[in-house]
Amino acid sequence: MVRTDVAELLERSGAGDRRALARLLTVVEDGDDASRRALLALLPRGPVRTVGMTGAPGVGKSTLTAALVGALRAQGRRVAVLAVDPSSPLTGGALLGDRIRMQGHHADEGVYVRSMASRGQLGGLSAAVPLAVLVLGASGFDDVLVETVGVGQSEVDVAALADVTVLVLAPGLGDGVQAAKAGVLEVADVLVVNRADRSGVEALEAELAGMLELGRLTGAVDGDVPVLRTVAVNGEGVPALAAAIETSMAARRGSSEAGEGSGSRVHQRARRLVLALVEGEVRRLLSAPDAPGAQLLARAVADVAEGELDAVHAAQAVVLGLADLVRNSVPSD
Numbered sequence: 001m002v003r004t005d006v007a008e009l010l011e012r013s014g015a016g017d018r019r020a021l022a023r024l025l026t027v028v029e030d031g032d033d034a035s036r037r038a039l040l041a042l043l044p045r046g047p048v049r050t051v052g053m054t055g056a057p058g059v060g061k062s063t064l065t066a067a068l069v070g071a072l073r074a075q076g077r078r079v080a081v082l083a084v085d086p087s088s089p090l091t092g093g094a095l096l097g098d099r100i101r102m103q104g105h106h107a108d109e110g111v112y113v114r115s116m117a118s119r120g121q122l123g124g125l126s127a128a129v130p131l132a133v134l135v136l137g138a139s140g141f142d143d144v145l146v147e148t149v150g151v152g153q154s155e156v157d158v159a160a161l162a163d164v165t166v167l168v169l170a171p172g173l174g175d176g177v178q179a180a181k182a183g184v185l186e187v188a189d190v191l192v193v194n195r196a197d198r199s200g201v202e203a204l205e206a207e208l209a210g211m212l213e214l215g216r217l218t219g220a221v222d223g224d225v226p227v228l229r230t231v232a233v234n235g236e237g238v239p240a241l242a243a244a245i246e247t248s249m250a251a252r253r254g255s256s257e258a259g260e261g262s263g264s265r266v267h268q269r270a271r272r273l274v275l276a277l278v279e280g281e282v283r284r285l286l287s288a289p290d291a292p293g294a295q296l297l298a299r300a301v302a303d304v305a306e307g308e309l310d311a312v313h314a315a316q317a318v319v320l321g322l323a324d325l326v327r328n329s330v331p332s333d
């Protein structure tokens with residue numbers, strides 16, 4: 001795909017053409033280097049409000065996300081949802097699609113749902129999702145909700161890219177302990193006890209309060225982290241969740257405008273996100289099929305494997321070679 005094609009798709013997508021938007025997101029997921037680069041060059045440079053919805057499987061993330069879409073639509077906001085499943089292109093997205101349909105949002109042109117999987121691509125989702133968010137922003141969406149399955153590192157990844165991270169838990173699943181293990185509690189801005197119509201709500205809330213307290217003592221948690229109750233299946237507590245997201249967003253904006261320095265949570269998050277994208281890009285430049293740096297890497301690997309060179313010097317040669325390569329590469333415009 002050449003630059004002019006991407007430009008045309010972007011223009012059509014901005015005018016509300018959903019097929020053009022779907023094709024752009026396919027470029028994001030599966031596109032060749034030149035297309036992705038062309039797309040990136042055309043996208044506006046500015047943040048889009050991103051809300052991460054994370055938590056263990058079965059806690060009600062998809063149901064809650066669909067309900068939240070309704071609350072945000074009621075405020076007149078245009079809402080896109082990315083269902084991110086690092087393992088499978090089928091599960092998360094299909095289910096979420098069902099929930100959204102059940103809520104009657106499918107006929108609403110202010111709502112767009114798409115599932116994304118890594119498809120084994122290097123640098124994978126951590127690179128594709130932020131780019132997809134920019135595409136959605138350029139296509140007129142005010143909010144992008146990113147639902148991710150709660151498996152290990154992906155929760156932390158989504159937190160790194162979202163402006164506001166909502167950690168969803170449910171009573172009776174032992175999630176409190178899980179959350180603490182994965183380190184997600186530390187990056188969550190809002191905690192939600194969903195399935196609040198079930199028993200065990202107080203016990204979970206007490207457990208969370210204890211963990212937040214501990215987190216504050218160790219400095220892992222700063223600022224206000226509200227704990228809300230929702231019943232996603234009937235919408236109870238969902239407007240309060242939308243309000244808490246808004247408050248958290250405003251607090252973030254406030255603290256970055258107040259210039260709270262490099263130690264602040266906003267800075268830490270920005271640092272994680274930029275580093276993750278740089279690392280993903282470097283990996284892709286070196287080892288994606290036909291990657292410009294593939295030969296550099298292959299030579300270094302062979303040298304080390306054959307005992308010609310130590311790994312430290314080999315790695316340094318790759319970094320210097322990559323720097324030259326990037327400096328000399330002319331973008332395809």
Ligand SMILES: Nc1nc2c(ncn2[C@@H]2O[C@H](COP(=O)(O)OP(=O)(O)O)[C@@H](O)[C@H]2O)c(=O)[nH]1
Pocket residue numbers: 055056057058059060061062063064095194195196197198230231232233234
């Ligand atoms: N009783 C009850 N069930 C819920 C609630 N929210 C979701 N569920 C149900 O929990 C199951 C898992 O929900 P889902 O949204 O797919 O969870 P996810 O895996 O976290 O995305 C579904 O059967 C939902 O209908 C709730 O607030 N109360």
Ligand SMILES: [Mg+2]
Pocket residue numbers: 061062063092095096147
């Ligand atoms: Mg789900």
